[in-house]
Amino acid sequence: MSAAISWDPYNADLAKDPYPTYKRLREESPLYYNAEHDFYAISRFADVESTLRDKDLFSSAHGDILEFIKARSVMPDSVFIHQDPPKHTAYRALMQRIITPKRMHAVEQDIRKLCARSLDPLIGGDRLDFIANLGAEMPMRAVSMLLGIPEKDQEAIRQSVDDRIRTEAGKPIDIAAQQQLQQEALSGFDEYIAWREKNPSDDMMTELLQSEFKDPQGVTRKLTREEISNIVNVVAGAGNETTNRLIGWMGKTLSQHPDQRREVARNLALVPQTVEEVLRFEPPGPFVAREVMRDIELHGRKVPKGAVMLMLVAAANRDESRFVNGDSFNIHREARPHMTFGQGIHVCIGAPLARLEGRVALEEILKRFPDWEVDLDNAVLSSTSTVRGWDSLPAWIGSRPKNATVSIPKPAAAEAAPAPAAASGEVTLEGTWNVVVKGPTGPQPATLVLEKSGDTYTGSQSGQGSTTPIADFKLTGNKVYWVNHVTKPMKIKVEFTGELNGNVLSGKAKAGFMGSYPFTATKA
Amino acid sequence: MPKILFIEHNGKEHLVDAEDGKSVMQTAVENMVPGIVGDCGGACSCATCHGYVDPAWQDKIPPKGETEEMMLDGAMNVEPNSRLTCQILMKAELDGLVVRLPASQF
Secondary structure (H helix, E strand, C coil): CCCCCCCCCHHHHHHHHCHHHHHHHHCCCCEEEEECCHHHHHEHHHHHHHHHCCCCEEEECCCCCHHHCEEEECCCCHHHHHHCCCCHHHHHHHHHCCCCCCHHHCCHHHHHHHHHHHHHHHCCCCCCEHHHHHCCHHHHHHHHHCCCCCHHHHHHHHHHHHHCCCCCCCCCHHHHHHHHHHHHHHHHHHHHHHHHHHCCCCCCHHHHCEEEECCCCCCCCCCCCHHHHHHHEEEEEHHHHHHHHHHHHHHHHHCCCCCHHHHHHHHHHHHHHHHHHHHHHHHCCCCCCEEEECEEEECCCCEECCCCCCCCCCHCCCCCCCCCCCCCCCCCCCCCCCCCCCCCHHHHCCHHHHHHHHHHHHHHHHHHHHHHHCHHHEEEECCCCEEEEEEEEECCCCCCCCCCCCCCCCCCCHHHHHCHHHHHHCCCCCCCEEEEECCCCEEEEEEEEEEECCEEEEEEEEEECCEEEEEEEECCCEEEEEEEEECCCCCCEEEEEEEECCCCCEEEEEECCCCCCEEEEEEE | EEEEEEEEECCCCCEECCCCCHHHHHHHHHHCCCCCCCCHHHHCCCCCEEEEEEEHHHCCCCCCCCHHHHHHCCCCCCCCCCHHHCCCCCCHHCCCCCEEEECCCC
């Protein structure tokens, strides 16, 4: 008798490789109950499929995320992902006319250009970060382009939506804090809607402003500003975060299956089925929740009305009763649909865009970099109540330094050299540093001013028009760490972890759960 | 048991048995006919089960509903005989139905 199965969506260790647990759940506990967080979970393909199709028994009226359902969260009608029919039907039907495969395919060449813009600067170099260089950039720009949002406003919007749907590792979502963040970032977005109303174009925003629909009360009318804001927020959030994760999983999975990657690189006609297989193998949204609307019995066990049911899409996608050798990655496997976009009336409305972006991104990567090897020692994986994927996924795309067996993202020579004794005096940390964070929309400059008092460093950091004190500055050997609580364009904690080599300070800036981005700093 | 002949875009034919009451989409998916995806499972919410019904069968299948019309409006490579195959349920009278598949569903 093996130990009882435990599956906890907040367990970051389990998230690294949840698949052995998923297999056990499918085989030993097809209806799983987690007492600590009070939810049920199903993992077999057939169960997940029938549950997602049964919109009456499994409700979305309080959302599709565990914490939201437990909090009995109620959203405005226009947040249609969070509704049952007839409210869902009214808004979904309208959006279905706007987010069409036809419209998505019309921008294929533009998406290709966005990929080129992200990837071309890396040609000739040795490294590529699938997230920082492409995943955090292209999907956001594509959604913004479809909406007609000017580039200068794009970053604040992405920050808002990303933060809202993410959780701190190991913790449930703080709903109140997230709504606060959302409101702050969306205040500028309302101005854009107003401007676009006066300056119509051929983008989705104009169509949202002009389209008529039959609302849940049966009245034919246009959307209100607030409804548009809500809808765009949901659509943009879903479109950024998940496609970003898909790009990361393509990088990771194809690095670890080099034979299949080479085959696709030689024959780009295989790209669409490769994207589908990555979607099956590593779904960016590994689970989705519903509220159970009446007492039911499943696999010999009662589930009470009002319970939260988690559908483990990532487990269903590897169910051996549907996919032969489900745990193996095989771009030539049987062409059977996976569960990654969900099923039923809430099926992902952005799937045509996700597939298009996935295909174009992979084509453009392979054209430039047919070979890569991910540097997992320096990659960061995160798992939340909604998505699982890489916050940072660097890879070697060129000549990997010969002695870089423990892949460190800097020249091999620096690695071999003894760590400079920064604290003993060659370079003083005190003073002013010009810091550049290579953020998702390009380099973001900041100024760091450090003061030393005894063995303690204090200081402040300025950027984006605001100055805030830094905290927790630590110096250990040549390693430094500090925290900057940024207030603009939104409130977020940024943790800097780096090394001092000569007179250059470099490392990673982790912006809350937005992800990690490389930074370098030089003495001013 | 009625049969359906699916013809892939590349000309490859698949003659499959269909159960009464099951949709054309479901029949394709269960028989692993490549070219029909059916993401939403039959809720008329995804337009990934697009097929061209042979003109000889046009009068025997039910007409398009409002939602199907709307979904097809936004789909790719739509022709007058385009249908979402999840909206056609199989019955004895449709024995021999011929459905051609588009180059791609997305």
